[in-house]
Amino acid sequence: xxxxxxxxxxxxxxxxxxxxxxxxxxxxxxxxxxxxxxxxxxxxxxxxxxxxxxxxxxxxxxxxxxxxxxxxxxxxxxxxxxxxxxxxxxxxxxxxxxxxxxxxxxxxxxxxxxxxxxxxxxxxxxxxxxxxxxxx
Amino acid sequence: xxxxxxxxxxxxxxxxxxxxxxxxxxxxxxxxxxxxxxxxxxxxxxxxxxxxxxxxxxxxxxxxxxxxxxxxxxxxxxxxxxxxxxxxxxxxxxxxxxxxxxxxxxxxxxxxxxxxxxxxxxxxxxxxxxxxxxxx
DNA sequence: CTATTGATGCAACTCAGTTGCATGGCCATT
DNA sequence: AATGGCCATGCAACTGAGTTGCATCAATAG
Ligand SMILES: [Mn+2]
Ligand SMILES: [Mn+2]
Ligand SMILES: [Zn+2]
Ligand SMILES: [Zn+2]
Numbered sequence: 001x002x003x004x005x006x007x008x009x010x011x012x013x014x015x016x017x018x019x020x021x022x023x024x025x026x027x028x029x030x031x032x033x034x035x036x037x038x039x040x041x042x043x044x045x046x047x048x049x050x051x052x053x054x055x056x057x058x059x060x061x062x063x064x065x066x067x068x069x070x071x072x073x074x075x076x077x078x079x080x081x082x083x084x085x086x087x088x089x090x091x092x093x094x095x096x097x098x099x100x101x102x103x104x105x106x107x108x109x110x111x112x113x114x115x116x117x118x119x120x121x122x123x124x125x126x127x128x129x130x131x132x133x134x135x136x
Numbered sequence: 137x138x139x140x141x142x143x144x145x146x147x148x149x150x151x152x153x154x155x156x157x158x159x160x161x162x163x164x165x166x167x168x169x170x171x172x173x174x175x176x177x178x179x180x181x182x183x184x185x186x187x188x189x190x191x192x193x194x195x196x197x198x199x200x201x202x203x204x205x206x207x208x209x210x211x212x213x214x215x216x217x218x219x220x221x222x223x224x225x226x227x228x229x230x231x232x233x234x235x236x237x238x239x240x241x242x243x244x245x246x247x248x249x250x251x252x253x254x255x256x257x258x259x260x261x262x263x264x265x266x267x268x269x270x271x272x
Numbered sequence: 273c274t275a276t277t278g279a280t281g282c283a284a285c286t287c288a289g290t291t292g293c294a295t296g297g298c299c300a301t302t
Numbered sequence: 303a304a305t306g307g308c309c310a311t312g313c314a315a316c317t318g319a320g321t322t323g324c325a326t327c328a329a330t331a332g
Binding site: 052074 | 277278279280281282288289
């Protein structure tokens with residue numbers, strides 16, 4: 001496990017450190033997008049400074065190891081990047097959790113020609129609803 | 137103009153006040169989504185308290201007069217609600233402005249059957265690119 | 273093993289947004 | 303037109319996310 005994480009960091013030109021290994025493990029094994037607070041809580045070593053965690057997240061995002069997820073709430077969410085393809089974010093209106101899911105080719109909106117002059121480069125879809133746990 | 141704004145407020149069961157009229161005018165005449173700071177700057181009466189403005193925005197959003205736009209940046213954006221239909225948000229990667237635009241029926245992603253158990257109720261699309269002003 | 277570079281920790285700060293409370297203005301009733 | 307209830311407003315103080323500067327320490331190259 002840890003050997004695999006070491007490799008991921010090296011492949012992205014990131015120095016291997018205990019903090020980074022832990023943070024990466026938390027993100028790589030989570031099914032949902034996590035906030036700074038969430039991650040901090042899940043770290044086995046609870047003495048990691050908050051600033052260090054922010055900087056770690058920035059470094060990971062810069063190297064495309066993770067990505068920041070647009071959220072409705074006030075604080076940022078981060079998720080491990082599975083693929084670079086267009087994907088969707090499923091936001092559960094029950095538990096507020098955000099699932100980062102692949103989006104079938106067929107369900108992708110074709111970049112529409114909006115009002116003339118708007119040039120679309122990338123797009124992403126946000127789905128609201130209820131996750132398995134919250135399904136009424 | 138102002139008579140029209142008064143009507144809109146009344147139709148949404150909101151008491152008519154000078155602050156609300158001004159804030160509504162700013163939002164109703166803007167082509168792009170605005171932050172608390174943006175709105176504050178555009179108010180003719182610059183003595184409006186920031187808390188009052190926040191509460192005004194909450195009241196408007198609660199009554200569906202406006203809606204909060206999911207943004208990448210740290211602060212919230214608000215836009216006048218044109219229709220209740222699914223629509224897209226165009227985010228200019230040049231000037232950072234967010235345009236709230238209708239989305240052609242054909243370009244709407246069909247709620248995909250994700251992993252079993254996820255129930256989709258609503259969806260919205262985010263488009264990144266360059267607006268007319270920033271078009272290279 | 274040593275040197276360099278960058279990762280970490282700590283303190284102080286900025287900024288968005290919130291809460292409690294007192295005052296004042298909108299509007300319904302008379 | 304005057305009265306009064308209710309809620310919109312303003313002010314002050316607070317919370318919480320995220321940032322910046324700087325000193326120290328640890329990961330890796332030589
Ligand atoms: Mn994602
Ligand atoms: Mn919108
Ligand atoms: Zn849920
Ligand atoms: Zn632009």
